[in-house]
Amino acid sequence: MRKKSIAPLIFIAAVFFSGAAHATGFTVGLNIAGSHAAGYGRSSNFGMDAGYDFDSHFGVDLSYESLMGYEMTVLGASAIGRYALSRRWHLLGRLGVAYWTESPTGAYSASGEDPLLGIGLSYAIDRALSLRGEYQVIPNATGKLGVNLDSVVLGLQYHFR
Numbered sequence: 001m002r003k004k005s006i007a008p009l010i011f012i013a014a015v016f017f018s019g020a021a022h023a024t025g026f027t028v029g030l031n032i033a034g035s036h037a038a039g040y041g042r043s044s045n046f047g048m049d050a051g052y053d054f055d056s057h058f059g060v061d062l063s064y065e066s067l068m069g070y071e072m073t074v075l076g077a078s079a080i081g082r083y084a085l086s087r088r089w090h091l092l093g094r095l096g097v098a099y100w101t102e103s104p105t106g107a108y109s110a111s112g113e114d115p116l117l118g119i120g121l122s123y124a125i126d127r128a129l130s131l132r133g134e135y136q137v138i139p140n141a142t143g144k145l146g147v148n149l150d151s152v153v154l155g156l157q158y159h160f161r
Contacts, residue, residue, distance in 0.1 A: 025053030027061075029132070031155030035067055038147045043069025045151065053159070057082050061094070065151075071103035074138070076116045087124075094118030098138045100145065112144035122157070130157045 033045040047065035054060075063076040078096025085091055094117060101111035120134030131154070138149040 025055075025059065026160040027051045027053060027059070027157050028160075029155045029157040031065075031132075031153050033065065033136075033151045033153040035070070035149055035151040037070065037149050040070060040147065043067045043072075045153075047074075047153075047155075049155070049157075051080065056084070061096070067149075072100055073103075074098050074100045078116055078118070082122070085121075090122045090124075092118075092120050092122055092132070092134070094120075094134070094136065100138065100149075110144060110146075112142050114138050114141045114145055118153075120153070127161060128159050130159065131155070132157055 027050065029049045029051075031047050031049070033047065035043040035045055037043075045065055045067045047063060049061050049063035051059050051061035059080045059082075061076070061078045061080050063074075063078070065074040065076070066072075067074065076096055076098045078094045081093045081095075083091045096116040097113055098116040099111070099113050102109055116136065116138055118134045118136035120132060122130050122132040124130045134153045134155070136151045136153055138145065138151075140146060140148050
């Protein structure tokens with residue numbers, strides 16, 4: 001892996017872990033997803049994430065996603081923006097970078113970095129637990145991925161506050 005390809009991940013991880021000792025805004029989550037890549041069919045996915053909310057409007061997120069149908073993994077680092085629609089409902093947007101790699105046993109054994117974009121809604125069940133539904137896309141910006149990878153994600157987040 002090239003040094004410049006991991007630089008954004010290292011930067012966001014440094015920001016993330018610098019506040020982790022007093023992380024009143026630390027979050028962890030689990031999710032399930034379904035993905036589609038034109039010409040390659042669909043995939044069922046599972047993943048996890050950890051993040052830090054700097055305030056109610058902005059946070060960072062590190063994620064891992066296993067795309068079983070494509071024999072791929074995706075590691076992501078994102079900035080998350082939120083807008084309160086009500087006390088419990090929030091609109092969210094994601095802007096980040098995804099490092100994806102296909103299993104060595106897969107058909108192409110490819111890897112690369114591309115943007116990670118998302119939009120969704122979250123619902124606060126209570127102060128510590130929330131549900132999140134999100135549409136994410138990894139566009140084929142570098143040409144290495146071959147096609148855009150679209151995912152619909154449903155996740156459960158725990159907030160340490």
